[in-house]
Amino acid sequence: MSFSRLRHLVVLLVAIATLVGTFVSAQTTFKIATVSPDGSAWMRDLRRSTGLIEAQTEGRVTFRIYPGGVMGDDRAVLRKMRARQLHGGIMQTGALETVSSAVQLYNLPMYFRDFDEVTKVRKEMDHILIQDLADHGFEAFGFAGVGFANAMSSKSGTAIADARRLKVWAPKGDAGAVRLLDAFGIVPIPLSLVDVLAGLQTGLIDTVAAPPTAAIVLQWHTQLDYILDLPFMYIYSVFLLDSRQFARLSPEDQTLTRETLGTFLSRVEQQNYADHDQALNALERQGLTVLQPTDEEVAEWRAAAARAATAWVESDILLAEHVQQLEETVARHRESTAK
């Protein structure tokens, strides 16, 4: 063997050894963040699920979880994902308004009447939202419904005209929410989340739209007397990982991770729905009066909601074709249920 051939062989062997070494020691860590507090039931479930992935991949896939908002709010987490300081997050869909023109589709006001309807529609349409996120560099494992936001107030009112006289809160910096309320002819008062309770106590605002669970945990219910029995908006979270980081996993590990985290989200959603019903009951027990709008009032709310959908399409928050597909899917399921 000539010297040059020997040298070539050595180089080749070193290269192979490096590759093998890389492969054998390949470990991908996902740094993920959420604003949810550590110690909550679903955070424990998340740790169990990621622990399961770590065990089943024999340490090739690991997770480092930053709970309780230590990495900032949803928008901050998204920024850090862009900067590759984080590789994933569990967040509300509103934070992704400027990223995806599909992810907020189910947030359209008053498109759903109950969880059963949401479940049927989502079975057909979730893949559209997931694909859109993938097109923008995010691997999503599904969505976890939180519940319906209901209008709650210290003042009684069931019609849109009543709502226009109220001092309605909108999350500060949430342009989508402002545009949406604008379509209802409501001029909201923007406040950050931490200031809402004080705003209700001082009378700066008197009306909020939130899931009953949130109203209780944030103690807003102590300042509220009425809840409108009209599901205003479906609220849900999404679990994202950075696509580039996810692509480092072997196909088998990708499948395992996708399935485990998808199952985790389904469990969270079931618990969320149970909590939602329990929280509604708790609000009544705490003395809030449930207000029933008349059929005419509901029709008026829904007509305004359709205008809100147009406003979101015009603002590029959603695509017209997705909204149309949602309308058709909802209508088809409603029709089959009515038969």
Add this chain to the structure above:
Amino acid sequence: MKSLHQLVLRALTAVVGLSLTVSCSAVISGFTNSIAEDLSAAVLSSPDLGVVEEGLPAYLLLVDALVEGNADDASLLNTAAMLNGSYASGFVEDESRKKHFATKAKRLALQASCHHRTVFCNLLDATFSEFSEIVVDASARDIDYLYTLASNWAGWIQAHADDYLAIAELPRAKFLMERVIQLDPTYANGSPFIYMGVFATFLPAALGGEPEVGRANFERAIEISDGENLYAKSLMAELYARATFDRELHDRLISEVLTANPASGELTLQNVVAQRLAQQLKESANEFF
């Protein structure tokens, strides 16, 4: 400090005395009260978690018997609530048993306040606005009952943290605790400030929590107790330092707790529990930060 054995002997004597005569109920009531209070003080002052953990169930049965014979004795009911609540929060791991004792403690605390002042009988069923008016009207002579009710209400919510019916009552516990602080900021070695610290930090800032308010409350509890309330430091490490990702503060607080002498009158037992928590935080710190 009287030995636990002496206290049990005295208590058993009292039970026998109760069964012997009804006519002396007023005298006996005062006697049983003293026993229950001594028992409570002995438990709180004990540095031995094991002894208290093993012995407390027997004392709880004893106190149940005392309460049965003196069902309208506000002071006795108040002490019984405290003992049951301490047992639930400090020693019971099993979820359903924890719920049982925490529920019993809250019920006893509500009964105690009701027997102390009739206007307090409505605290559970009143709307929040009515509830607030009643509590604002409370005075310094009500403080023992307000604190027992507030702390056991909070303990009951903690034991039922998976139940929104319970979580919805948190503002009531918080409002009671705020009133205790208004009436006497130094009450119970600053412990009400620890509760206020927990209330402010159990939610992350991004979800409406107020970490800096929490920190101020924990620091106030530390200040009032001249640094002897170690639980304030352990919880500040867990709920503030971790939430703000301040490892330096976290490790300093834990080191202070673990090197301190836990013996400090009725803070002793709580301080031993605080050291146990600090040790857990120390062991999990590298994983967290």
